[in-house]
Amino acid sequence: MPSAAERTRTLVHSTCSAVLLVPGPYGADPGQPMVSTRSVGPDGDLFLELPVDSPAVRAATHAEGDGPSAVLEITDVAPVSLPHRIRGRARVSGRLTAVPGVPGPGRMTLRLATGEAYVDDLWGAEAVGPEEFRDAAPDPLVGHEAELLQHLHAAHGEQLGALCGLLGERSARRCATHRPSVVPLALDRYGLRVRVCEDRRRCFDARFEFPEPVRDISELRHAMHRLFEAAAN
Template identity: 70%
Template sequence: MPSAAERTRTLVQSTCSAVLLVPGLRHLPSDRLMPLARTVGPEGDVFLGLAADSPVARAVAHAGGEDPAAVLEITDVAPVSVPNRVRGRAWISGRLTVVPGLAGPGRTTLRLETEEAYVDDLWGAREVRPDELRDAAPDPLLGHEAELLQHLHTAHREELRSLCGLLGGRTAGRCPHHLPSVVPLALDRYGLRVRLCEEAGPCYDARFEFPSPVRDIVELGHAVRTLFEAAVR
C-alpha cells in the first residue's frame, strides 16, 4: 500500500481543492483562500502560488517580520459519481513566508514551512513527519487518475461488475445479480479500489492489488487487463 507520506504528497501535488486557513482570515469565502498552484520543494516545504492581491498574500506581506501560522487543507473528491464522494483530506501546517523572484507579474509565491502534516483517507488516519513528506514521491499515476477512473466507469462497466466474482464468500448469494453498481473509486500504482453498492442496501469498498507496482500508464494497462481476465475465468 502507499505510505501515508506518499498519499499526502500525492494530494498536495494533485488538482484537489485546497484552502489556506490563516488566523484572522477564516471569515472569508473559501474561494478567496485557494492557492492557484502548489508543489513540494526539495526540503519538504510547500510552495504556493497566489494572486498578489489575494488576502493571504497581503497578510503575509504585511506581517511585520512575524511569519503567520497557516494550515493548508486539501480535500480529495472522487472524480466519478459515487455515494460518499470525499475520499480523504490532508492538512499541512506551518509558517508562511514570501519567496521573492519566483512568481510572474500579478502573482506571489509563498512558502509554507512544514511543521506538521496529517492525512485521513480511505487507508486510515496518520500523522506524517516533515522528513517523511520530504522524502516521499507522489504516485506516478497522479496526473492520469481522474481520466482513467472516468474511462473505466463509462467504457468498462461490465468488466468492473465481473470483479465481484473475485471477492469469494464476502458476496456469496449476492453476486452478481444484486450488485447494480460497481464504481471505480481510486487508482494508484499498487492497485484499484472500487465501491460496490447493493440495491436499496449498503455500499462497501473492495481493493484489487496488481501483481507488482506499476510505473506508468502502459504498465497500468497490462495490470488492469490481467485483473479483468482473472475475474472472468
C-alpha cells in the same frame, strides 16, 4: 499500501481543491480563495500561488520574523459520480513567507515551510512528520488518476461488474443476486479500489491489488488487463 507521507504528497501534487487558512486579522476572511497551483521543493516546503489580494498574501507580506502560521487544507473528491464522493482530506501546516518575483499578473507565490501534516482518507487517519513528508514521493499515477477512473467508469462497466467474481463466494453470490453497480473509486501504483453499491444506503468498498506496484501507464495497462482477465475466467 502507500505510507501516510506518500498519500499526503500525492494529494498535494494532485488537482484536488485546496485552501490556505491563516489565523489572525489578515487571514480572517470566510471567502478564502483556492490555491491555483502548488508544488513541493527539495526540502519539503510548499510553494503556493495565490491572488495578490488574498488574505494569505496580505498576512505573509505584513508579517515579521518567521512569518505567520498557516494551514493548507486539501479535499479529495472522487472524479466519478458515486455515493459518498469525498475520499479524504489532508492538512499541511507551517510558517508562511512571500517569495520574491512575480509568477503572473495579479499573482504571488508563497512559501509554506512545512511543519506537521495529517491525512485522513480511505486508508485511515495518520499524522506525518516534516522529514517523512520531505522524503516521500507522490504516486506515479497521480497526474492521470482522474482521467483513468473516468475512462474505466464510462467504457469498462462490464469488466468492473465482473470483479465481483473475485470477492469470494459470499460476495460473489450477493453480486449475482442484487446486480449492484461497481464504480471505480481510487487507483494507485498498488491497485484499484471500487465501490460496490446495491443502492445508495448499502455500499462496500473492495480493493484489488496488482501483483507488483506499477511504475507508469504502460505497466498499469498490463496490470488492469490481467485483473480483468482473471475476473472473466
